[in-house]
Amino acid sequence: xxxxxxxxxxxxxxxxxxxxxxxxxxxxxxxxxxxxxxxxxxxxxxxxxxxxxxxxxxxxxxxxxxxxxxxxxxxxxxxxxxxxxxxxxxxxxxxxxxxxxxxxxxxxxxxxxxxxxxxxxxxxxxxxxxxxxxxxxxxxxxxxxxxxxxxxxxxxxxxxxxxxxxxxxxxxxxxxxxxxxxxxxxxxxxxxxxxxxxxxxxxxxxxxxxxxxxxxxxxxxx
Amino acid sequence: xxxxxxxxxxxxxxxxxxxxxxxxxxxxxxxxxxxxxxxxxxxxxxxxxxxxxxxxxxxxxxxxxxxxxxxxxxxxxxxxxxxxxxxxxxxxxxxxxxxxxxxxxxxxxxxxxxxxxxxxxxxxxxxxxxxxxxxxxxxxxxxxxxxxxxxxxxxxxxxxxxxxxxxxxxxxxxxxxxxxxxxxxxxxxxxxxxxxxxxxxxxxxxxxxxxxxxxxxxxxxxxxxxxxxxxxxxxx
Numbered sequence: 438x439x440x441x442x443x444x445x446x447x448x449x450x451x452x453x454x455x456x457x458x459x460x461x462x463x464x465x466x467x468x469x470x471x472x473x474x475x476x477x478x479x480x481x482x483x484x485x486x487x488x489x490x491x492x493x494x495x496x497x498x499x500x501x502x503x504x505x506x507x508x509x510x511x512x513x514x515x516x517x518x519x520x521x522x523x524x525x526x527x528x529x530x531x532x533x534x535x536x537x538x539x540x541x542x543x544x545x546x547x548x549x550x551x552x553x554x555x556x557x558x559x560x561x562x563x564x565x566x567x568x569x570x571x572x573x574x575x576x577x578x579x580x581x582x583x584x585x586x587x588x589x590x591x592x593x594x595x596x597x598x599x600x601x602x603x604x605x606x607x608x609x610x611x612x613x614x615x616x617x618x619x620x621x622x623x624x625x626x627x628x629x630x631x632x633x634x635x636x637x638x639x640x641x642x643x644x645x646x647x648x649x650x651x652x653x654x655x656x657x658x659x
Numbered sequence: 660x661x662x663x664x665x666x667x668x669x670x671x672x673x674x675x676x677x678x679x680x681x682x683x684x685x686x687x688x689x690x691x692x693x694x695x696x697x698x699x700x701x702x703x704x705x706x707x708x709x710x711x712x713x714x715x716x717x718x719x720x721x722x723x724x725x726x727x728x729x730x731x732x733x734x735x736x737x738x739x740x741x742x743x744x745x746x747x748x749x750x751x752x753x754x755x756x757x758x759x760x761x762x763x764x765x766x767x768x769x770x771x772x773x774x775x776x777x778x779x780x781x782x783x784x785x786x787x788x789x790x791x792x793x794x795x796x797x798x799x800x801x802x803x804x805x806x807x808x809x810x811x812x813x814x815x816x817x818x819x820x821x822x823x824x825x826x827x828x829x830x831x832x833x834x835x836x837x838x839x840x841x842x843x844x845x846x847x848x849x850x851x852x853x854x855x856x857x858x859x860x861x862x863x864x865x866x867x868x869x870x871x872x873x874x875x876x877x878x879x880x881x882x883x884x885x886x887x888x889x890x891x892x893x894x895x
Binding site: 486487488489490503504505506507511522524525526528529532533557562563564565566567568569570571574575601602603604605 | 700701702703704730751752753754755762765766772774775776777778779781782785796797798799800801802803804816834845846847848849850851852853854880
């Protein structure tokens, strides 16, 4: 039986695990901006969006959306208890000034040395950078949440980037639907894998060397 | 709290009361070749009636500074690209799927694009409104967007210099205003608007409502000192 990876709720749970201790966490466009649906009830976490909302909660019930309350993906959000609205330039003081414990960002590619590519593709005539570069240099912890491979199966974790750089050596952790991977000075260390996945299968989806944490238990194909 | 009101009815020579004008009147001040700051973020806080009026006005070759270049709303900056009014766009996130007029203008040629990281863009505008020449930031250092910029190692980090940015005119949006030009924003709709209000020679605020009494002073987000004219959104 082939492995399908974690469900979205299980995936979010892995993110919450690697963010343990973080209080103020920015969520980037795409997959990360959906995390409040799963994590907003956990105490001690306030989600930041670069538009100036500190405390973005899950999508509000139908009919209760407020036009001026949106997340990085321009989707409607509610407000968490303890939320605050700050001026936009102050929002980037929060980002660059080292006030964020973590950011969770999507990515096109991450290299084995933690280089991040998430704003443009090779040869693109136009790209949108948004707050990606500010977040990558500003947050204490940069956690990438992305699918392990592209739709065509090509790896997104690579030895060296083909895609334009967002920031060098900034990524601390990659959590895909198949594995939670820590960046160490020596390379990539797999802390956890989705059930049913073999080390060989994970390696075949990854274009960079992987090591496995000592407590890692690989579950063989059933 | 009691607010003191002047009893001398001769009135000042130059009033701190700001004119309330139509969107069409407001954009008459925008000359060909002007640098126009346009507020809003992700389709929220966008001065839609001012943009509509500018798209219909007799002007051209504008440089527009705006976070987005169209997000699919019927009255957003996409109108300026569709009308051929823009020569240069200074922007952070122009790649919204609905930014079709922008992409068409870019493909046809004659449109310059300056892509700026979002935090750098707002800080360049903040400097422009604050009498500062610019700043160093680690954002974009070592990346394609950092190429050609002056570099320094500060605090042990490679940083690049970013120059201040000002506009001839700023078109901003606010939730509520009063006749003194004081403004309040709603939630995230202040994005870029509050900063752009400080950084242009002529600042026009499109407000959702105009309070008949002065806004409570401690609830003013942008003070009237920054605002030159008000446009009351008609809601049409």
